[in-house]
Amino acid sequence: GESVGLHLPTLSVQEGDNSIINCAYSNSASDYFIWYKQESGKGPQFIIDIRSNMDKRQGQRVTVLLNKTVKHLSLQIAATQPGDSAVYFCAVYSGGYQKVTFGTGTKLQVIP
Amino acid sequence: DTEVTQTPKHLVMGMTNKKSLKCEQHMGHRAMYWYKQKAKKPPELMFVYSYEKLSINESVPSRFSPECPNSSLLNLHLHALQPEDSALYLCASKPREVAEYNEQFFGPGTRLTVL
Numbered sequence: 001g002e003s004v005g006l007h008l009p010t011l012s013v014q015e016g017d018n019s020i021i022n023c024a025y026s027n028s029a030s031d032y033f034i035w036y037k038q039e040s041g042k043g044p045q046f047i048i049d050i051r052s053n054m055d056k057r058q059g060q061r062v063t064v065l066l067n068k069t070v071k072h073l074s075l076q077i078a079a080t081q082p083g084d085s086a087v088y089f090c091a092v093y094s095g096g097y098q099k100v101t102f103g104t105g106t107k108l109q110v111i112p
Numbered sequence: 113d114t115e116v117t118q119t120p121k122h123l124v125m126g127m128t129n130k131k132s133l134k135c136e137q138h139m140g141h142r143a144m145y146w147y148k149q150k151a152k153k154p155p156e157l158m159f160v161y162s163y164e165k166l167s168i169n170e171s172v173p174s175r176f177s178p179e180c181p182n183s184s185l186l187n188l189h190l191h192a193l194q195p196e197d198s199a200l201y202l203c204a205s206k207p208r209e210v211a212e213y214n215e216q217f218f219g220p221g222t223r224l225t226v227l
Contacts, residue, residue, distance in 0.1 A: 034215055043116075043202050043218030044155065089154050100216065102154035 023090030116219035135203030
């Protein structure tokens with residue numbers, strides 16, 4: 001089965017700094033990856049996605065990098081703001097499945 | 113309307129009670145999901161409906177019974193639950209075909225406590 005993990009359970013960053021959240025997955029057949037943000041008391045919110053035929057994708061203040069060789073993806077948040085404080089989940093979608101497997105989550109704490 | 117709504121927000125029930133959770137979306141999405149999320153854990157998939165038909169049941173105990181009356185509505189019927197079933201229950205919907213690669217839209221969840 002799919003194993004999806006995060007390297008750090010909690011990440012504290014200074015406001016204005018860049019944040020990097022990492023995620024490792026185990027299934028080399030995984031072909032679609034999503035980062036979700038979950039604030040306290042709310043459901044997960046889509047941030048950015050990337051397909052396996054890409055190495056990098058950029059959004060507004062966020063960038064996702066995918067390294068299929070080592071089965072690793074990362075989420076970079078530029079100029080981190082207090083509103084970025086939340087738990088971030090990577091999620092992996094494997095071909096032929098109708099579901100997403102979520103990683104264990106990283107809590108991002110932004111220090112004002 | 114671009115959101116998934118869930119009712120109630122909070123629910124407290126005894127182990128002998130029967131209750132239902134409701135999820136609604138009016139985005140025309142044809143795939144709908146139930147997830148269970150324990151505190152400080154990621155969401156765990158329970159059920160997937162595609163075009164109002166159950167397509168995935170992740171070996172969920174029969175005390176949880178899903179229902180999809182129409183393309184906009186998803187219910188989760190609860191009966192004889194256990195205290196360990198206490199969790200946040202999340203509903204999500206997805207555009208187009210279930211197998212296509214696009215994100216799910218999540219509701220805010222129902223916080224369930226079983227006494």
